[in-house]
Amino acid sequence: xxxxxxxxxxxxxxxxxxxxxxxxxxxxxxxxxxxxxxxxxxxxxxxxxxxxxxxxxxxxxxxxxxxxxxxxxxxxxxxxxxxxxxxxxxxxxxxxxxxxxxxxxxxxxxxxxxxxxxxxxxxxxxxxxxxxxxxxxxxxxxxxxxxxxxxxxxxxxxxxxxxxxxxxxxxxxxxxxxxxxxxxxxxxxxxxxxxxxxxxxxxxxxxxxxxxxxxxxxxxxxxxxxxxxxxxxxxxxxxxxxxxxxxxxxxxxxxxxxxxxxxxxxxxxxxxxxxxxxxxxxxxxxxxxxxxxxxxxxxxxxxxxxxxxxxxxxxxxxxxxxxxxxxxxxxx
Amino acid sequence: xxxxxxxxxxxxxxxxxxxxxxxxxxxxxxxxxxxxxxxxxxxxxxxxxxxxxxxxxxxxxxxxxxxxxxxxxxxxxxxxxxxxxxxxxxxxxxxxxxxxxxxxxxxxxxxxxxxxxxxxxxxxxxxxxxxxxxxxxxxxxxxxxxxxxxxxxxxxxxxxxxxxxxxxxxxxxxxxxxxxxxxxxxxxxxxxxxxxxxxxxxxxxxxxxxxxxxxxxxxxxxxxxxxxxxxxxxxxxxxxxxxxxxxxxxxxxxxxxxxxxxxxxxxxxxxxxxxxxxxxxxxxxxxxxxxxxxxxxxxxxxxxxxxxxxxxxxxxxxxxxxxxxxxxxxxxxxxxxxxxxxxxxxxxxxxxxxxxxxxxxxxxxxxxxxxxxxxxxxxxxxxx
Numbered sequence: 001x002x003x004x005x006x007x008x009x010x011x012x013x014x015x016x017x018x019x020x021x022x023x024x025x026x027x028x029x030x031x032x033x034x035x036x037x038x039x040x041x042x043x044x045x046x047x048x049x050x051x052x053x054x055x056x057x058x059x060x061x062x063x064x065x066x067x068x069x070x071x072x073x074x075x076x077x078x079x080x081x082x083x084x085x086x087x088x089x090x091x092x093x094x095x096x097x098x099x100x101x102x103x104x105x106x107x108x109x110x111x112x113x114x115x116x117x118x119x120x121x122x123x124x125x126x127x128x129x130x131x132x133x134x135x136x137x138x139x140x141x142x143x144x145x146x147x148x149x150x151x152x153x154x155x156x157x158x159x160x161x162x163x164x165x166x167x168x169x170x171x172x173x174x175x176x177x178x179x180x181x182x183x184x185x186x187x188x189x190x191x192x193x194x195x196x197x198x199x200x201x202x203x204x205x206x207x208x209x210x211x212x213x214x215x216x217x218x219x220x221x222x223x224x225x226x227x228x229x230x231x232x233x234x235x236x237x238x239x240x241x242x243x244x245x246x247x248x249x250x251x252x253x254x255x256x257x258x259x260x261x262x263x264x265x266x267x268x269x270x271x272x273x274x275x276x277x278x279x280x281x282x283x284x285x286x287x288x289x290x291x292x293x294x295x296x297x298x299x300x301x302x303x304x305x306x307x308x309x310x311x312x313x314x315x316x317x318x319x320x321x322x323x324x325x326x327x328x329x330x331x332x
Numbered sequence: 333x334x335x336x337x338x339x340x341x342x343x344x345x346x347x348x349x350x351x352x353x354x355x356x357x358x359x360x361x362x363x364x365x366x367x368x369x370x371x372x373x374x375x376x377x378x379x380x381x382x383x384x385x386x387x388x389x390x391x392x393x394x395x396x397x398x399x400x401x402x403x404x405x406x407x408x409x410x411x412x413x414x415x416x417x418x419x420x421x422x423x424x425x426x427x428x429x430x431x432x433x434x435x436x437x438x439x440x441x442x443x444x445x446x447x448x449x450x451x452x453x454x455x456x457x458x459x460x461x462x463x464x465x466x467x468x469x470x471x472x473x474x475x476x477x478x479x480x481x482x483x484x485x486x487x488x489x490x491x492x493x494x495x496x497x498x499x500x501x502x503x504x505x506x507x508x509x510x511x512x513x514x515x516x517x518x519x520x521x522x523x524x525x526x527x528x529x530x531x532x533x534x535x536x537x538x539x540x541x542x543x544x545x546x547x548x549x550x551x552x553x554x555x556x557x558x559x560x561x562x563x564x565x566x567x568x569x570x571x572x573x574x575x576x577x578x579x580x581x582x583x584x585x586x587x588x589x590x591x592x593x594x595x596x597x598x599x600x601x602x603x604x605x606x607x608x609x610x611x612x613x614x615x616x617x618x619x620x621x622x623x624x625x626x627x628x629x630x631x632x633x634x635x636x637x638x639x640x641x642x643x644x645x646x647x648x649x650x651x652x653x654x655x656x657x658x659x660x661x662x663x664x665x666x667x668x669x670x671x672x673x674x675x676x677x678x679x680x681x682x683x684x685x686x687x688x689x690x691x692x693x694x695x696x697x698x699x700x701x702x703x704x705x706x707x708x709x710x711x712x713x714x715x716x
Contacts, residue, residue, distance in 0.1 A: 038491075078679075086686025091428055091491070092633050093682055099626060100675025103668040108380055110666040217666075227495050234492070271507050277499035281488060284496075288487035 009255060011137045017251030018148040019044075019206035023229045024236065024243045025155045026199025030076070032159060032238055033192035034172040034324045037079050038094025040200050041226025042101025047071040047204025048222055049109035052215040055205070056117045064118075065144075065205050072201015073194050075101060080193040084186050087328045098226065106217055113217050120144060120210040144206050148244075151199075155240035168192060172322035175329040185329050200229070224277075231280045235287055237319035250276060290318030361688055365680035372680075373673045382665055390662050391670070395655030403541040407612055408624075408650035411436070411604040413549035415628030416642045417556040418600030423637045424560055425593035426573030431479040431494025433625035434501035435472040435598040439605025441505060442471030444616040447527055447609070448513065457530040464531075465606040472602015473595045475501065480594030484587040490594075506618055513616065523617035533611040545611040550643070552600055557639035559596075569593055601625060627653075627674065634678045636685070649674055
């Protein structure tokens with residue numbers, strides 16, 4: 001593979017991972033506020049189908065993306081209402097919605113299967129696109145990929161460098177304390193769950209109008225991505241930058257599996273397609289194992305030298321979730 | 333290790349008073365949820381440009397118009413019974429065993445493996461089938477144990493561990509069907525070479541229904557009901573599910589019980605997979621689990637984790653699934669309509685139950701096993 005092909009390939013990875021970046025950062029916002037929106041998988045399918053239909057029938061990409069965001073926000077609102085106002089299990093509501101939205105997208109999308117829709121076009125940024133290597137990778141992309149770049153920095157700045165971001169983190173960590181200091185816990189949770197849902201909803205059209213253009217029902221290849229999104233958020237320790245890195249890592253692996261396919265004769269393509277999932281389990285194992293009790297005991301039994309190295313490695317990988325993730329908040 | 337305390341031998345009286353005033357209110361609210369679910373589905377049908385009433389009539393006809401239809405509903409009922417009964421055990425222990433799909437698949441894979449291994453030997457066919465079914469149970473249990481070990485020793489939430497394992501199980505099936513177990517000539521999506529008839533469960537009058545698998549399903553549901561409602565083991569499982577820390581302080585070995593729940597659920601799911609191979613398809617097919625595991629989880633939530641309701645609700649879900657198969661032919665609608673209706677139903681039941689707890693003046697009841705809607709989730713639901 002020569003240099004130019006490699007650069008184009010990597011630029012493709014950035015495009016292909018952009019929906020994952022947007023969806024994972026959306027989910028990061030919701031989970032930072034203490035709400036797990038488990039409906040991601042269904043939401044992406046439903047918004048991919050819905051926005052594709054809007055794009056086909058109106059011809060407007062802008063309307064299509066707005067529709068995608070609205071669908072995501074609406075599903076997230078149901079999760080918020082069920083879990084914040086009605087105090088039902090977030091996992092239960094999210095799981096039901098993920099199946100419901102999936103079947104709904106197949107049902108309603110049936111007549112539009114295989115139709116030709118509009119596609120996002122590439123908008124190179126003048127001057128910047130001429131920078132060698134970086135120009136091709138970062139400045140010859142479509143609008144939504146630029147948006148994903150901006151979102152990473154913006155989300156990080158918002159969460160860690162602004163006052164509302166501080167409130168957001170407080171609501172997810174210690175809602176009682178935040179409430180005592182005047183934060184409107186339930187409102188904050190509603191707001192970020194809905195915002196996060198809207199971002200997850202944007203991922204749908206990013207697939208159906210760009211990365212995996214079209215709507216092909218059950219063989220659209222979108223089923224399962226939402227679960228990867230949820231896993232990447234854990235891998236990224238609820239930090240937008242690390243989360244985005246996780247999404248790019250995943251995109252890179254998928255690209256490699258395509259590139260390497262000809263060299264891996266004998267392994268059926270179906271197996272390569274699911275390769276990310278055992279990797280997901282292993283990754284989660286690496287980042288979580290530091291939290292298991294027996295690890296401490298085993299570490300204590302090790303001799304001094306390897307213990308320090310192992311302990312450092314485990315600590316570096318380990319993630320600790322927002323303290324009140326999934327826990328309903330009672331104002332009184 | 334803290335001093336072992338005796339546990340109360342039966343649940344609080346509130347859960348035993350089955351037909352008090354509460355029950356009637358509950359029934360009313362649940363019918364309300366049913367009506368809402370049908371309303372939403374009707375709106376969706378109108379959006380799709382289809383006549384709602386006719387669609388429901390077609391589903392009903394598809395499920396009960398002939399003996400073949402009814403027997404097909406019962407054929408779908410069996411794996412649903414097994415999967416729902418299984419997830420009730422893990423729900424009782426406060427676990428979200430989303431890996432139940434993969435456990436069904438592994439049950440089917442191991443069953444197929446034993447059948448392939450022994451089909452050319454001189455062993456009596458009935459004996460081979462029994463061995464194969466046992467292998468299926470073991471396969472499901474082992475796959476569940478993997479999710480359980482990842483959870484208890486690796487800190488990997490069972491939702492993600494289970495999901496990942498589901499995809500791995502599917503890949504394994506595809507690899508087997510297109511690789512080592514492919515049909516003579518070329519592997520295809522239609523599955524492995526069918527087994528001879530004597531290596532399957534005996535069926536009723538030319539239909540796919542087997543009384544043996546029906547019996548296994550019913551026995552499993554009764555066994556799970558007895559386990560959860562009438563035994564100490566069941567009580568301890570629920571204790572672990574309601575409050576892991578308190579259960580541990582009362583002397584319940586918590587991680588062992590969590591693993592036991594996984595093993596039991598996986599065994600039942602594996603049995604479902606074994607039944608699909610020996611009783612229905614007589615071979616391994618790519619989509620051998622048919623989504624029955626996820627449906628089992630939905631049924632578990634719909635019935636608020638009460639084993640007594642498994643059989644009727646599973647029958648209703650099976651009827652919806654079978655009834656909607658002919659929708660594409662008669663109304664040009666996608667058969668996923670059944671999933672839409674089932675999802676809407678569970679969603680509204682959860683929301684209506686939440687609304688009841690939120691707006692009723694009485695204190696919400698607390699003594700129900702499992703991750704009860706409305707109470708705070710078990711210690712680590714959502715811990716990831």
